[in-house]
Amino acid sequence: MKIVVGSRGSKLALSQTNWVVDKLKENNPEIDFEIKIIKTKGDKIQNIALEKIGDKGLFVKEIEEALLNKEIDIAVHSMKDMPSDVPMGLKFSCIPKREDARDVLILREGYNSIDDLPQGAKIGTGSKRRKYQLLRYRNDLNIVAIRGNVDTRIRKIDEENLDGIVLAAAGMHRLGLYDKISCYIPVEIMIPAPSQGALCIQIRENEEDLEKILKCIDHENTRLQVKAERAFLKGVNGSCHIPIGALCEINGDKVVIEGLLGNEDGSIIVRKSISGNVDECENLGYKLSQIIVEEMRSFEG
Secondary structure (H helix, E strand, O other), X not given: XXXXXXXXXOHHHHHHHHHHHHHHHHHOOOOEEEEEEOOOHHHHOOOOOHHHHOOOOOOOHHHHHHHHOOOOOEEEEEHHHOOOOOOOOEEEOOOOOOOOOOXXXXXXXXXXXXXXXXXXXXXXXXOHXXXXXXXXXXXXXXXXXXXXXHHHHHHHHHHOOOOEEEXXXXXXXXXXXXXXXXXXXXXXXXXXXXXXXXXXXEEEOOOHHHHHHHHHHOOHHHHHHHHHHHHHHHHOOXXXXXXXXXXXXXXXXXXXXXXXXXXXXXXXXXXXXXXEEHHHHHHHHHHHHHHHHHHHHHHHO
């Protein structure tokens, strides 16, 4: 039996996909896995801000089309890249254990934390969520828009004379670049993107045999966290044009979900949390979205 796995071609995407394939091989040594690289619109256009070339789905649409056309059997994505609606005929299968959900700072030599940075320090990020949360904590920072894969962004510290950049801890860990991390940004300062650090394994509907093969890498708590955070994302009708963050923490049978929503220019940022039982994850995520949306409306008057 052969299973074709679709992936973006970046070093990080392939690292994630290879990790998934290795785990599946451990449990299914008789299956032959082949990785097929698919270029997405987000990969092809590197010099324009994401919000100017489209919305969520920039890194997944072409891969989903390959899945629907039966060119591949499985797609491996970063869950945070996934739009809130799944195309008809496709579904999310198992969700492997989540990596560290936090954001990190990669800083120029001599600096070790956000508090070390001098007044007016230049920090690179293409994310409004990261930008406006950093400015909430340090409104003197000069946030510079950057794009590109992990290596490209790290190089930009020297090329564009930046004092540092913000990246996801998960990507740095998966690439083995622990030594490049200057500090982890506490979630009190920066809530991650919904589902940051989690992977998405996507398949066609009604593929029960494939579902059974994938079951071995499913992680229950991650699945619940993703449900809650994606319910929040869907509830606020989130796009890459506005700052959105969400983090679900599970402790036994109790759950706390924290959410953040801002307007396009970051002049209004609302951050709130909600708690309840673990079996209510999805409903709590949606409920929190409605509370925050209502508060946003009251600010906007």
